[in-house]
Amino acid sequence: MTIRLEPRTAIPRWLSPALxxxxxxxxxxxxxxxxxxVGGDPVASYLHILNASFGSVGVLSDTxxxxxxxxxxxxxxxxxxxMRLWNIGAEGQFLLGAWGASAVVLFPLVPAGTPAVILIPLxxxxxxxxxxxxGFIPGVLRAxxxxxxxxxxxxxxxxxxxxxxxxxxxxxxESGFQQTxxxxxxxxxxxxxxxxxxxxxFAGLTVHLGLVFGLVTAGLLWLFLERSRWGYEIRLIGxxxxxxxxxxxxxxxxxxxxxxxxxxxxxxAGMSEVSGVVGRLQDRISxxxxxxxxxxxxxxxxxxxxxxxxxILFGALILAGREIQPSxxxxxxxxxxxxxxxxxDVLVRYRVRIERRVPVAAAASPPAPSxxx
Amino acid sequence: MTVAPxxxxxxxxxxxxxxxxxxxxxxxxxxxxxxxxDLRRGEVHALLGENGAGKSTLMNILAGLYRPDxxxxxxEGRPVDFGSPRDAIAAGLGMVHQHFTLVPSQxxxxxxxxxxxxxxxxLHERESEAEIGRxxxxxxxxxxxxxxxxxxxxGEQQRVEILKMLYRGARIxxxxxxxxxxxxxxADELFGTLRSMTAEGRSVVFISHKLGxxxxxxxxxxxxxxxxxxxxxxPATGATKAELARLMxxxxxxxxxxxxxxxxxxxxLSVGDVIADNDRGLPALRGVSLEVRAGEIVGIxxxxxxxxxxxxEVITGLxxxxxxxLVRGQPxxxxxxxxxxxxxxxxxxxxxxxxxxxxxLSLTDxxxxxxxxxxxxxxxxxxxESSARAIALDLRESYRIGAPTVDTxxxxxxxxxLQRAILAREIETKPGLLIxxxxxxxxxxxxxETVHRLLLDLRAKGAAILLISEELDEILALCDRIDxxxxxxxxxxxxxxxxxxxxxxLLMTGGSEADHAPAEAAG
Numbered sequence: 001m002t003i004r005l006e007p008r009t010a011i012p013r014w015l016s017p018a019l020x021x022x023x024x025x026x027x028x029x030x031x032x033x034x035x036x037x038v039g040g041d042p043v044a045s046y047l048h049i050l051n052a053s054f055g056s057v058g059v060l061s062d063t064x065x066x067x068x069x070x071x072x073x074x075x076x077x078x079x080x081x082x083m084r085l086w087n088i089g090a091e092g093q094f095l096l097g098a099w100g101a102s103a104v105v106l107f108p109l110v111p112a113g114t115p116a117v118i119l120i121p122l123x124x125x126x127x128x129x130x131x132x133x134x135g136f137i138p139g140v141l142r143a144x145x146x147x148x149x150x151x152x153x154x155x156x157x158x159x160x161x162x163x164x165x166x167x168x169x170x171x172x173x174e175s176g177f178q179q180t181x182x183x184x185x186x187x188x189x190x191x192x193x194x195x196x197x198x199x200x201x202f203a204g205l206t207v208h209l210g211l212v213f214g215l216v217t218a219g220l221l222w223l224f225l226e227r228s229r230w231g232y233e234i235r236l237i238g239x240x241x242x243x244x245x246x247x248x249x250x251x252x253x254x255x256x257x258x259x260x261x262x263x264x265x266x267x268x269a270g271m272s273e274v275s276g277v278v279g280r281l282q283d284r285i286s287x288x289x290x291x292x293x294x295x296x297x298x299x300x301x302x303x304x305x306x307x308x309x310x311x312i313l314f315g316a317l318i319l320a321g322r323e324i325q326p327s328x329x330x331x332x333x334x335x336x337x338x339x340x341x342x343x344x345d346v347l348v349r350y351r352v353r354i355e356r357r358v359p360v361a362a363a364a365s366p367p368a369p370s371x372x373x
Numbered sequence: 374m375t376v377a378p379x380x381x382x383x384x385x386x387x388x389x390x391x392x393x394x395x396x397x398x399x400x401x402x403x404x405x406x407x408x409x410x411d412l413r414r415g416e417v418h419a420l421l422g423e424n425g426a427g428k429s430t431l432m433n434i435l436a437g438l439y440r441p442d443x444x445x446x447x448x449e450g451r452p453v454d455f456g457s458p459r460d461a462i463a464a465g466l467g468m469v470h471q472h473f474t475l476v477p478s479q480x481x482x483x484x485x486x487x488x489x490x491x492x493x494x495x496l497h498e499r500e501s502e503a504e505i506g507r508x509x510x511x512x513x514x515x516x517x518x519x520x521x522x523x524x525x526x527x528g529e530q531q532r533v534e535i536l537k538m539l540y541r542g543a544r545i546x547x548x549x550x551x552x553x554x555x556x557x558x559x560a561d562e563l564f565g566t567l568r569s570m571t572a573e574g575r576s577v578v579f580i581s582h583k584l585g586x587x588x589x590x591x592x593x594x595x596x597x598x599x600x601x602x603x604x605x606x607x608p609a610t611g612a613t614k615a616e617l618a619r620l621m622x623x624x625x626x627x628x629x630x631x632x633x634x635x636x637x638x639x640x641x642l643s644v645g646d647v648i649a650d651n652d653r654g655l656p657a658l659r660g661v662s663l664e665v666r667a668g669e670i671v672g673i674x675x676x677x678x679x680x681x682x683x684x685x686e687v688i689t690g691l692x693x694x695x696x697x698x699l700v701r702g703q704p705x706x707x708x709x710x711x712x713x714x715x716x717x718x719x720x721x722x723x724x725x726x727x728x729x730x731x732x733x734l735s736l737t738d739x740x741x742x743x744x745x746x747x748x749x750x751x752x753x754x755x756x757x758e759s760s761a762r763a764i765a766l767d768l769r770e771s772y773r774i775g776a777p778t779v780d781t782x783x784x785x786x787x788x789x790x791l792q793r794a795i796l797a798r799e800i801e802t803k804p805g806l807l808i809x810x811x812x813x814x815x816x817x818x819x820x821x822e823t824v825h826r827l828l829l830d831l832r833a834k835g836a837a838i839l840l841i842s843e844e845l846d847e848i849l850a851l852c853d854r855i856d857x858x859x860x861x862x863x864x865x866x867x868x869x870x871x872x873x874x875x876x877x878x879l880l881m882t883g884g885s886e887a888d889h890a891p892a893e894a895a896g
Contacts, residue, residue: 248711
């Protein structure tokens, strides 16, 4: 018996979304089986996850806080992936962005007492520049020297982490602890809770302005990818680099720019995290947002709007990680989801055929030499 | 421990392979139209034909890569139905492809053993190496067994491919244009190998479009043209180059084309002494000069791989070169492709599925490829969707592009419709110069006629057209002047009036004028 994959000639419109939802369902079933196998109750666990992430306004707000960096890093990945640039370096670009934003406060690049209206935009700019630089490097390496971008971005993640550690253990260390001193209030993104005086219902809600960055970036990216001339070029390069070259597009230059923008968006995520959540720079500001972003972008089929939805789902999973023991369960679910998604991606393009293997020659020829032709 | 089973004594049938009534269709093309072919034990049987004639399709069917839509294949008298190349190899039939399938970082021995069931687990490298060495010696395949593939020349790599097949016990070897990548001396060595194989009773199918070497190596010759056999297994002794050339490029009944009188205008394209390398870094153009005037179609007649593809790329800014390329007096050599597009040069590329179009993008996206930078499609830095759509709908209508909607991904279109889309896009840029490379390859008759009519319309509007084609009929029917290219040089020039298919065919395939008519001087 053999299994053959046959390319589909026509792909029905419903197939891709149906398979994506199916993939998540299968992943949850497999994860449920694993939970059951170790003696847990899968239904109760899933209900618990739901409750812990969407059960009240308070936890919903926490979910959105976790989703914010995922939206931005997910958008960063989606942009690069559109062009078939496998930027696995959103994690490092995120960290560099956090570092750049912190540098504005800690060097300091601006005098103490600078008001938020100036400080926050400066931090955003610095974060995006630093993250952009971290995307620019693998971009140039790939465009000019043909260096594989997966390896380059993956390795640069470690360089970024060491770079952060160099500063938080060294020059910026707060009396020897592996973190910097807390940022001044002017360097913190406003949170809903900050307006509790005016609107009492906002009390305790941690959602911060970074969420708006994410939503606005998604909107801009949609415009850029789906409506602009550059978006058209990116689609063309992503689908057939040779056709793009034939159409007169300078692929190398586009590649570097896209990588730099992708890095800048991930850098903005880093800025939003130090300024909106942590309030200082630490070496452990990311539980792997930049890696989860790869799955988010994939789940969203590289569409900016869907990135928001996927990021909120994964934000919920990360949040639930605090609630579920062992805490590896959400990470396992993430991994299985990525796996089933990749399978679904193959199934969109190919039809699976299972065939009984026919013995060669015997199929058409008579079984015995005596038999007639 | 013999590796390759010796060919067993002649069974009832002395035919090694027999293909009867093979039919294979691809979307929009009949690649094999009831083809018969037979291979005798111990012979070299050459399969001759232009690119797209259906030679490779037929051989891929024999080697188990494709399944035929109709017909029967027999190996040593028994009907077979191969599901994969593995099945073919098991039946003693192996194919050496033009593009090698070797692992560069592994040794010759490792590559030969790759994918085999034995040795089961441990590699007895030394033993296998000795075995392979003996096999290589027996057939004159000089190659160091311990060397890594990347250290070997192309000719040596080909020997490894042959060794792979022999080691697997292939009694029938199909060689797909083996000399295309070889230096003349390497080709001679290959011929030696093939002869020592046939001396042992093995059989060889030799695919080629070079007449000289076919006559040198083959016992019998089958000629294919447009999916059909035009000469079946004629003996090589007694065949002449002129006759083979005619069978190969033929003279089929083409549609009658209305041509406006030839009124050449100013020189639009002027190529002066251009040299360029191919993708492997070997010289592809060795000093080509030609001119194309407004209102004129100049044809480049050449067999694939003689520099004509590189010439098209040089002119369209896709390949660096030495020498001079002028479009309306302005230099375009070594400028970017977008500069060349701006100078009014349109291009129908040879590879329509991944260069001429982006397969997974919509028809609309593909139709605006050359004009998304200018209004009305460009709206500032945005693409104006509605105007792009309007243009696509209009072109689909006026060029009769058979696509269900303008949002259809173009990979779902047939070859003819894809080519209509490309022509629509290129012609609508109102080009001063069009470079058309193999514009009708693989198309059916209706689509070919459309393409020809569009090219003539464009000529009537005063555009200069450079038509690169292996179809001599097409060139003779469309062109006002014809340049023949062979091995990177222009080896002959004709006007439509003095063009003669036999002479052109000979020049294309490396023959000299002397082969045709000793009295005539070279063209």
